[in-house]
Amino acid sequence: MIYEIAAYIAGVFLLIGALFSVVAAIGIVRLPDLYTRMHSASKVGTMGAGLSFLAIATIAFDGPLILRAIVGFTFLILTAPVSAHLLARAACLAGYKPDNLTELNDFAKDQ
Amino acid sequence: MSGSEFLQWAATISLGLLTFAFLLTIIRILRGPTLPDRVLALDMLVSIGIAYIAVVAIKTDFSLYLDVAIALGLVGFLATVAFARYVQHRGLKRLDEAPSGKEAQK
Amino acid sequence: MNRAALASVLALIWASITGNFSLPNLILGGAISLLALWLVRKDVSSPHYFRKFRLAGSLTLLFFYELLLSASRVAILVLSPNLKEKLQPGIIAFPLTAKSDVEITLLANLITLTPGTLSVDVSPDKKKLYVHALSVPDKQALIDDIAKGFEAKIIEVFE
Structure with a gap:
């Protein structure tokens, strides 16, 4: 019985994760500048890959495998904001300007 | 529909959706317009790739794929860090300045 | 133990x-x-350990909840047809109360994964955190939101 329920939950996780990935990709194409695109890639994109790891953790009835899936998920969630932050910082310091829509820019003001 | 049937069906649909996401991200890589944009899109490709491998791991029931996905995550993270360093040290190139206005006009 | x-x-x-x-x-x-x-x-x-554990647990729960919330919110924003009108991006300077490096790192990471915000840089004197937000209708409200939510919790755990 528990196997059946786990299979259903894992399937739902997979579908939601794939949907998140598609939305992240749409965001990367539609959003106007680097910094707004970063929101889409770092949050929504991470959710997409993370949910597939969670799906494995739910479906795998084997201790080490579950542990590895959870470690992978944690790793993904911890590294995504770091890489997004590094890229945003590098772009900011290199002088890439945000889109014209950006009204407030304390960073440029303080430089 | 039994649990495992539903899982197979969900995995197939997910593979289709991920392929679509992959193609959309490639549009951003081709369009640019700046280097950091492309780096970001490549980072996104890596996370779509991780999701791909995880789905294949479930579909084929072959658990070694999970390690491949984790390793890809590690390599992808390091690659993005290295690219960020490069972007910062290279600074702004003359080529990159103009297109950001063009993109806004579209 | x-x-x-x-x-x-x-x-x-x-x-x-x-x-x-x-x-x-x-x-x-x-x-x-x-x-x-x-x-x-x-x-x-001792009950002291239990309290810390509970605080760290509630921080983790808050983190996952906010991550899910932020992913859904960005997703809805991305899918809305009038994208350009809804966007109001801005980079704001958030005054840091947290002092130690660990706290600032944690806060910066948490900010990146919360609705509509992304940490960009820390000022050299560690007094300000530059945050990029998808929509900033009210700068002060956003600052208060972060200070009362995550920063207060982090300081509570590490005090």
């Missing part, structure tokens, strides 16, 4: 005894061990 570590060890023992290392079974084992530890709490560990 820390209560959290004890509970996880007990959960693992539960899983190996029942011979089933599945996620639901591990969670069930964890819940039962926590219940058992709560029943005998006077002898096992």
Whole structure:
């Protein structure tokens, strides 16, 4: 019985994760500048890959495998904001300007 | 529909959706317009790739794929860090300045 | 011994005894061990540890909740047809109350994964954190939101 329920939950996780990935990709194409695109890639994109790891953790009835899936998920969630932050910082310091829509820019003001 | 049937069906649909996401991200890589944009899109490709491998791991029931996905995550993270360093040290190139206005006009 | 570590060890023992290392079974084992530890709490560990553990736990829960919320919100924003009108991006300077490096790192990471915000840089004197936000209708409201939510919780855990 528990196997059946786990299979259903894992399937739902997979579908939601794939949907998140598609939305992240749409965001990367539609959003106007680097910094707004970063929101889409770092949050929504991470959710997409993370949910597939969670799906494995739910479906795998084997201790080490579950542990590895959870470690992978944690790793993904911890590294995504770091890489997004590094890229945003590098772009900011290199002088890439945000889109014209950006009204407030304390960073440029303080430089 | 039994649990495992539903899982197979969900995995197939997910593979289709991920392929679509992959193609959309490639549009951003081709369009640019700046280097950091492309780096970001490549980072996104890596996370779509991780999701791909995880789905294949479930579909084929072959658990070694999970390690491949984790390793890809590690390599992808390091690659993005290295690219960020490069972007910062290279600074702004003359080529990159103009297109950001063009993109806004579209 | 820390209560959290004890509970996880007990959960693992539960899983190996029942011979089933599945996620639901591990969670069930964890819940039962926590219940058992709560029943005998006077002898096992001090309430101080338990409080810290609970605070860290609530921070983790808050984090996952905010991550899910932020992903859905960005997703809805991306899919809305009048994208350009809804966007109001801006980079704001957030005055840091948190002092230590660990706290600032944690806060910066949490900010990146919360609705509509992304940390960009820390000023050299560690007084300000530059945050990029998808829509800033009210700068002060956003600053208050972060200061009262995550920063307060982080300082509470690390005090």
